[in-house]
Amino acid sequence: MNQLATALISLRRNLMRSILTTLGIIIGISAVIIMFALGEGAQRQVEEQIKSLGTNILMVRAEAIRSVGATGAAGNVNRLYISDADAIKNELPEVVAVGAYNRGQAQIVYGNQNWNTGIQGANVDLLTASNWQIADGRAYTESEVRSGAKVVLIGHSVATQLFGDPTFAVGETVRVNKIPLRIIGLLAAKGQDMRGFDQDDIVIMPLTTANRRVVGKSGKDINRVSRLVVAVDQEDNMAFVTEEIERLLNQRHRIAAGQTAFSIMNLSAMLSTRAEANRVFSSLLAGVAGVSLLVGGIGVMNIMLVSVTERTREIGLRMAVGAKPRAILSQFLIESVVLCVIGALLGVTISLLAVMLMQYGMGWSMALSPVIMLISVVGTALIGVGFGFYPAYKAANLDPIEALRFE
Amino acid sequence: MNRPLTTQQPITATIECQQLSHSFPMAGERFRVLKGIDLTVMPGEMVAIIGPSGSGKSTLMNLIGCLMTPEQGQLKILGQSTIGMSKAELADIRRDHIGFVFQQFNLLARTSALDNVKMPLMYHDSAVADADERATKCLQSVGLGDRLDNHPSQLSGGQQQRVAIARALINRPDILLADEPTGALDTHTSAEIMALFRQLNQAGHTVVLVTHEMEVAEQADRIVMVRDGCLLQDTPTMRQTHVPRAEGS
Numbered sequence: 001m002n003q004l005a006t007a008l009i010s011l012r013r014n015l016m017r018s019i020l021t022t023l024g025i026i027i028g029i030s031a032v033i034i035m036f037a038l039g040e041g042a043q044r045q046v047e048e049q050i051k052s053l054g055t056n057i058l059m060v061r062a063e064a065i066r067s068v069g070a071t072g073a074a075g076n077v078n079r080l081y082i083s084d085a086d087a088i089k090n091e092l093p094e095v096v097a098v099g100a101y102n103r104g105q106a107q108i109v110y111g112n113q114n115w116n117t118g119i120q121g122a123n124v125d126l127l128t129a130s131n132w133q134i135a136d137g138r139a140y141t142e143s144e145v146r147s148g149a150k151v152v153l154i155g156h157s158v159a160t161q162l163f164g165d166p167t168f169a170v171g172e173t174v175r176v177n178k179i180p181l182r183i184i185g186l187l188a189a190k191g192q193d194m195r196g197f198d199q200d201d202i203v204i205m206p207l208t209t210a211n212r213r214v215v216g217k218s219g220k221d222i223n224r225v226s227r228l229v230v231a232v233d234q235e236d237n238m239a240f241v242t243e244e245i246e247r248l249l250n251q252r253h254r255i256a257a258g259q260t261a262f263s264i265m266n267l268s269a270m271l272s273t274r275a276e277a278n279r280v281f282s283s284l285l286a287g288v289a290g291v292s293l294l295v296g297g298i299g300v301m302n303i304m305l306v307s308v309t310e311r312t313r314e315i316g317l318r319m320a321v322g323a324k325p326r327a328i329l330s331q332f333l334i335e336s337v338v339l340c341v342i343g344a345l346l347g348v349t350i351s352l353l354a355v356m357l358m359q360y361g362m363g364w365s366m367a368l369s370p371v372i373m374l375i376s377v378v379g380t381a382l383i384g385v386g387f388g389f390y391p392a393y394k395a396a397n398l399d400p401i402e403a404l405r406f407e
Numbered sequence: 408m409n410r411p412l413t414t415q416q417p418i419t420a421t422i423e424c425q426q427l428s429h430s431f432p433m434a435g436e437r438f439r440v441l442k443g444i445d446l447t448v449m450p451g452e453m454v455a456i457i458g459p460s461g462s463g464k465s466t467l468m469n470l471i472g473c474l475m476t477p478e479q480g481q482l483k484i485l486g487q488s489t490i491g492m493s494k495a496e497l498a499d500i501r502r503d504h505i506g507f508v509f510q511q512f513n514l515l516a517r518t519s520a521l522d523n524v525k526m527p528l529m530y531h532d533s534a535v536a537d538a539d540e541r542a543t544k545c546l547q548s549v550g551l552g553d554r555l556d557n558h559p560s561q562l563s564g565g566q567q568q569r570v571a572i573a574r575a576l577i578n579r580p581d582i583l584l585a586d587e588p589t590g591a592l593d594t595h596t597s598a599e600i601m602a603l604f605r606q607l608n609q610a611g612h613t614v615v616l617v618t619h620e621m622e623v624a625e626q627a628d629r630i631v632m633v634r635d636g637c638l639l640q641d642t643p644t645m646r647q648t649h650v651p652r653a654e655g656s
Contacts, residue, residue: 002529013517317513320474321527322502324495400474
């Protein structure tokens, strides 16, 4: 207790020096905590995306036909139709639902409110396949898809833009590319996707409504879709179903053997790969931050050595009045540990503020881990002991006679 | 450790040196700085050790002060031999029996007189409860009862040395060991400090002064002269303990 007070007094005596020394620790520990928070945040974001997406989803897209790596001539483009979705669902028992959709961009107007948003024309199964819930109202039906009913589901962000309060949206009529559509349902909020785009900035309408009325396709293109979202019954069947879909589509579209016409992606597998890369990268950053903490520790050692030299006479005096070598050792150790722990606590405070700023001010995804904070504070105290030991040992082993004579 | 002395037992010498020798390595050889010193200081005595620089008086003082252990011969502090003691054991002897006063005062800068005087108490094995009270009493006994909160920079040289003396008294030592206590002071202040030492001696403290000035040494009961590592003379002074001189000035 007494020694702690003595340590604080002597640190305050060289306030500026103590602050500068502590700064090294503060920067080191803040860097460690912030880097971990960033890494954890990215990790958690990916995990949430996987959860919102489901681990059993395959995305099917038509591509230019390639034979063994060579891209075919322009225009030699393959096309997906709504019938492909039905075929996959009917032929493969492992498939739970097949969503099919077209994408576009449209102007959506309500009263004097105007908003440019993404539109999707989709079949009924899309909501099931992509795990999308209805927050308010209802989804459209099979017959509404067949008839091309003038109905629309509105995304959370769009509803907020047009109505202020999204709960007012259902039952209202909006104009999408000048076509009046009645809002029958509000989509539950999904948040950002893995590239940071707002997934809720969207309206979804029956495929036929979109193709016929809003986008204005004709002939065979009315049934054309850009993507299929296939939900598989369980994760173990993913590889098998991928092969089967490719085989089925190649057959339906008369693609020669050895040619690739469709890309079938397992999104959660892609996300996991990405998550892994994220983790490696953030560990690397945290490692660099750890090195800066180590450098901070060396700074503490440096200043403690200066302090011991400066206070040689004081050490001699303390020994003369009865301080044992061990008391001198512990006094200087306590001093360096106090220096480090104060730095650690300030560093934690600063990193908390920085994380909050990045999270709420800049919208970054951060996750603070109390375990990491505890580990870094304890680790810093250990750095204090480790780097403080040599100077303290040096002080404790001074000869009192020499020390008292030191100028 | 002001133990009451009982008449039944033979009185133990405060300091007892027998054939005390010590040497330092110097230019590959050992330089014999003390060559068999015999010296006994009894409780309540005031002794001055005098000698030119290089005579070995500093080494003698460091040995008596238990800052080191002697190479040869015997040294007993209150009957306890310091031969072969560890650093920690020597530290305990210093804490319990010896109060140091230095030429350069050696006060902690930017620290109040009270905290300076209290400092030695932090090296006791258990916390001293009445530390403030004890330190205040010590400062009062050296005439600085009204300067408790002053820092060394706010005190004159004489006052600083008084604080240092109060610090030496805080552990109730058996020996007050003063190394050139007036070396950094002017004549007038020196006289005051010497008067204070005499006063403390009359109050029962054993005082050992190390000095090279004869005028300072003459304030003691006994002068021990050291030259070339040998004890040259051990003579009582003409001064009688109870004749006050320059007191009250």
